[in-house]
Amino acid sequence: MRAAIALSLRGQGRTAPNPNVGCIIVKGTVVIGRGWTQPGGRPHAEAQALAQADGLTDGATAYASLEPCFHLSPRGPRCVELIARAGIARVVIAAADPDPRTNGQSIAWLRAQGITVDTGVLADEARAAMDGFFARQTLGRPAVTLKLGLSLDGCIACGDGSSQWITSAPARHHAHVMRAHHDAILVGRGTWWADKPRLNIRLPGLEDHAPQRILLGHGAPPDGWAIIDDPTRIADIEGASRLMVEGGAQTAAAFLAADLVDTLLLYRAPIILGGGKPGVADIGLPSLDAAHGRWRLVDRRMLGVDAMEVYARARAG
Amino acid sequence: MRAAIALSLRGQGRTAPNPNVGCIIVKGTVVIGRGWTQPGGRPHAEAQALAQADGLTDGATAYASLEPCFHLSPRGPRCVELIARAGIARVVIAAADPDPRTNGQSIAWLRAQGITVDTGVLADEARAAMDGFFARQTLGRPAVTLKLGLSLDGCIACGDGSSQWITSAPARHHAHVMRAHHDAILVGRGTWWADKPRLNIRLPGLEDHAPQRILLGHGAPPDGWAIIDDPTRIADIEGASRLMVEGGAQTAAAFLAADLVDTLLLYRAPIILGGGKPGVADIGLPSLDAAHGRWRLVDRRMLGVDAMEVYARARAG
Incomplete structure (x- = not known):
């Protein structure tokens, strides 16, 4: 089996x-x-x-x-x-x-x-x-993976905004493979404006597999993109059972605050950015206690000098 | 051997x-x-x-x-x-x-x-x-361990300042054992005011082993404490070959900015605080490139639900 x-x-x-x-x-x-x-x-x-x-x-x-x-x-x-x-x-x-x-x-x-x-x-x-x-059948929405490439101190960019690159090539290649395991990829307006991400899969043999590109925001979507104005609208993304959320901090926080993240996919670089941009913005946590018991480590491996850590939702929802 | x-x-x-x-x-x-x-x-x-x-x-x-x-x-x-x-x-x-x-x-x-x-x-x-x-003999100062108890997103406290507790009991006990492996423990003024930490070792059999307590700050030290006004003054701490820096974010940043940290001792809890207080304040990093190649993972183990990670200085200094 x-x-x-x-x-x-x-x-x-x-x-x-x-x-x-x-x-x-x-x-x-x-x-x-x-x-x-x-x-x-x-x-x-x-x-x-x-x-x-x-x-x-x-x-x-x-x-x-x-x-x-x-x-x-x-x-x-x-x-x-x-x-x-x-x-x-x-x-x-x-x-x-x-x-x-x-x-x-x-x-x-x-x-x-x-x-x-x-x-x-x-x-x-x-x-x-x-x-x-199973998420589609039982929750009526895609399963959501939140991917973050973080420094040891939880930053996704330097104070000056530079973020290329936090993680090393093996981790970034792995993240591209993980894109191929999702039907759709979502980023927020800020990330779209800053990075104009292609969200394609830049690996030999996977070039043709292009997950749907979804923007979290308002107004007209860019060419080749769909748009939703709120994390709860992911149920409307047609033909997507698995959605990867790739940031930035506001988008990550929006999905976490809505309790719509099923898997955390963390790539952790052995660097300290001290005063850089945090990977997750305010999620409206009512207390420290409320943060505990929500995530369970299910996989971990080294990718070059970086560590990949996968946490699964440890509570119902 | x-x-x-x-x-x-x-x-x-x-x-x-x-x-x-x-x-x-x-x-x-x-x-x-x-x-x-x-x-x-x-x-x-x-x-x-x-x-x-x-x-x-x-x-x-x-x-x-x-x-x-x-x-x-x-x-x-x-x-x-x-x-x-x-x-x-x-x-x-x-x-x-x-x-x-x-x-x-x-x-x-x-x-x-x-x-x-x-x-x-x-x-x-x-x-x-x-x-x-070896640090005393070759660098003329104690070896410095920076200890941080962090959430997955690099926070040491919620947005409201609450930090008891980020990590679980097994990790906190381990941190107490690690205190016993240092001659002196240092915290900043902010942490001293906020937590009035005893910095003793609350484990059976180790109660009598009290490392020196050092405050990073100005003015008169509290009873039973010594004080230094700058990280570079650690050379003056008598009878200390190993110094543990326990925070907070400004103190961690001061030691990192001065390149005076030899070992990072991280306790990582499987929680997300989103918008909490970052564990490391601005370290004045000139660029993202400058952050790379400075730390090497030398130990990692699970302590209950938390992960302990030890990084050693990967460059001269």
């Missing part, structure tokens, strides 16, 4: 509004098929994995990070039927599909076909890998 | 102006003596280790984190003589003693006695463990 979830991440940010599922087909001790939801949402992970294992699937086990789809679509066959037709003997599912058109129906239907179904295997990990889909 | 260096840390902050040395005596594969410089500077590590191994030292090997002392003192015997008298066959030394009264003379003297001497084993690690002594 860990392998299936890892595969699911390949589709992250490219399958909206579909979930980015991962699937592995195993026969005996041999992996005979691997699949993940393709860009645009089709083929589904299960269809791809089954096709790869064609002719060998009888009696095999399928590991799917999400309950296979039950609902009919003009775009392709139902995964439950493909699984049954392929002679799969056992299906292991991480998370049930919250979409009301499936939501447990596939599990019941597969069992009715005499197929063994195990559920709840690494469900939290699977939901985290498909956080955008 | 790693064991000898680890022992040397037991004396850190308690042996000034003497070095905090660690020593291990090994015969065959058995450790027969362990010693570290005792509080106040005597007995020396070698004397303690040799006493422990009494009667077994003939032909043994001594590992000392610093070249044994050569100079005569009314307070005790010269370690080189103790070593020779004990019949030690080989002495392994991490770092040569920069004190001109010894500085290589012990190494030559021991060799002249027919004792094998190896030097330079883990010298950098040994110097780091005795940083206060």
Whole structure:
């Protein structure tokens, strides 16, 4: 299942509004098929994995990070039927599909076909890998990642405003990879005016993957951009299950104050800027106590001399 | 030698102006003596280790984190003589003693006695463990640790000034242990007025170890405190080889601007304060480029939900 979830991440940010599922087909001790939801949402992970294992699937086990789809679509066959037709003997599912058109129906239907179904295997990990889909289904909005490149003392720029660069090349490359895992990227007016960011993905092989560009502000958006006037309007961003907020400090604060940040993606450079521009403006915190218990470290690694730290929301919302 | 260096840390902050040395005596594969410089500077590590191994030292090997002392003192015997008298066959030394009264003379003297001497084993690690002594000898001032308890966004207090507590109990306990590794602790006037910090060590067994309390400011010091009016005056703090600077933001900035910080000791809480008080005030950085290449991560560990990060000076000075 860990392998299936890892595969699911390949589709992250490219399958909206579909979930980015991962699937592995195993026969005996041999992996005979691997699949993940393709860009645009089709083929589904299960269809791809089954096709790869064609002719060998009888009696095999399928590991799917999400309950296979039950609902009919003009775009392709139902995964439950493909699984049954392929002679799969056992299906292991991480998370049930919250979409009301499936939501447990596939599990019941597969069992009715005499197929063994195990559920709840690494469900939290699977939901985290498909956080955008789950946020859309359960919260009615995209999952939001707030990305900040910070000095040790929490600054995103020197006192004179210069910010190129706080972090080193390995961290900036990683941030570009993370852009590719989001359907849309948002910056505030101030950042747009100061940096005119292209928000494209400047890495070999990813040049063509351009997430939607969203401006937080008022008035007419620049060419090629969409605009929203308030963080709560992210629900209106069509075709986006994962939104990355890239700053600046006012925009970061607006999303934090609205409690609309699900993941903090911090790149921390080993520098002190002393008196520089803080990365987060006033979030209207009522007290110090209120700041605690909201974030949980889920990943950390060195990228060159910088540290990447990922914090996940540690409370409901 | 790693064991000898680890022992040397037991004396850190308690042996000034003497070095905090660690020593291990090994015969065959058995450790027969362990010693570290005792509080106040005597007995020396070698004397303690040799006493422990009494009667077994003939032909043994001594590992000392610093070249044994050569100079005569009314307070005790010269370690080189103790070593020779004990019949030690080989002495392994991490770092040569920069004190001109010894500085290589012990190494030559021991060799002249027919004792094998190896030097330079883990010298950098040994110097780091005795940083206060080396700073005094080579820079004429104490080694300075800047301690900061910070939020993810680099704040040391909420916008309303409240700062108890940013970090959790495990991190605060660790900070108290670190106080015990310094001879003196310094805060600025603002912190003194705001917090009236006791700067004692509130941990079982360490209550009696009270580092000197130093105020950065002007005028008469409070009872039980000494005062200096500028960071460059730290050289005048008698009996202190290791100084911990505990804040606030102006004091941190003053030491950083004067390039007088050797170690950054950061306790990072998983909270965002957004618009709180930055931990470091203006340090007069001429450009963003000038901030880079100055700090190197040398230790990191989790303390409860907080992260401790230790950065060492990565440039000369």
